[in-house]
Amino acid sequence: MEQLTQKQQAKLKRRMNILEKKFADDPTKADQEVLDEVKQIQLLLTQLNRVEELIAEDISVPRNTPITNNLTEEWYRAIFLEWLSTHTSALKNIKTSKSAIYTFALHFFVDNIVLNPKNAALKYEQLVDKLNRLNERDADLKKINFELADIRSILSFLNAMQFEVNTLPVEGSARQLTPGAFGQLRTEVNQNSDLGQAMQTYKKQRQGDLTKKQTRQTQHNMEW
Template identity: 30%
Template sequence: MKDVTKIKTETIKNLARRKNYLLNQYQDITADVPEQVTAELQLIELMLTEANVNDDTYQKRPATINIRNTRDEEWYFQQMKHWIKSHPQATSGKLGRSFIYKFTLHFFVENIVLNSQNRDLGLSELENRISQLSKNNDSRQINAQNKNIEASLGFMMSMLYQLVGHMPESVDNKKIDYKLNPLTEIEIMTAGTDTDLNDNAEFNLAFQAFKEVRKRDKQQLKKLHQSKGKLYDD
């Protein structure tokens, strides 16, 4: 677990900065300050006051906390215990029930409660934000693939344009006459051209056939590299 003193010190600094920011934002306002801002300032003041738990408050709290155990609670606890066994550095190898509960509380406070980005989130919004974390890797992979596709498409378009510009129209007595590049703006606007929205366009039919062949080759490649020969859909 993290050093509590460092956590509290950093929290106090963040609260103080937030308090000063709000006070500076509304210092020249003579009308009513928004209730949300007033409530936040009051909460910040309370949290700053409670930064160091005084003896009176501490003595009034029980030395131990009893949690009624049920089958459902035991299931939750076992899941947490399995995770800690896989990541022993999280609790320095300690697997006691009270220590695991303490670690869970500390982790939630340090990474959820004290995270300023979660300040105004409701429970459902917070759950959604956490669930999105698991999708980050997939998003990065998709972005990388999209960049690769974009680069490949740009390369092919450039090469195709150069190729079409050198297509001979006729060869007569060893003299090669080149026709006007049909990919120029003037030619396309004047004569028109097939697009991918035309299902009967020859290039579209060829492209669809190419995708089917590529899909087949990709599946064969996956099967070759999978240790168990199991195929996964994209």
């Protein structure tokens, strides 16, 4: 039991350290959601410190937990068994007895709800709503994805136009894009071409600069 408690405490403390480092330079940037998560982590750590005491108080309770065997419970058990038949790794080869299902459900709920700072403070109705929204496409996210696709198309068009302009003569009446040229525009970059390789080099450099920017000192400028 002590090892299990220490494991969960270490997990929560790692999350706390991440949040503390993220807002160490300017704590005012932490929004209410972050503050609530920190508060919940502190509460969970306090509860974990008391878990041995809670077990000691509960030691007199019989170890066997009776489960009512009626049609409703059998219906839920049948549905659960059907789910397990397509999620064979869930019980990790434990026999699908009633006690095994109860243990799985208890562990799953504690690990993912009770000990998750982002879920533990939710009211029951809020938790159900959160789970229901997992399969729904957020309207704002859908709009953002649509706009990103539009931006990509515009950038692709501009790059294609620039590529075509570079193939035109430097001077003279031939230096213009005619309607006939639009039907032959290339919309993708050949990764093996000089332009494609230059773009890959830039992307790697860009990623490296973004990583360095997170740890650089204010006097180390890397911008244009």
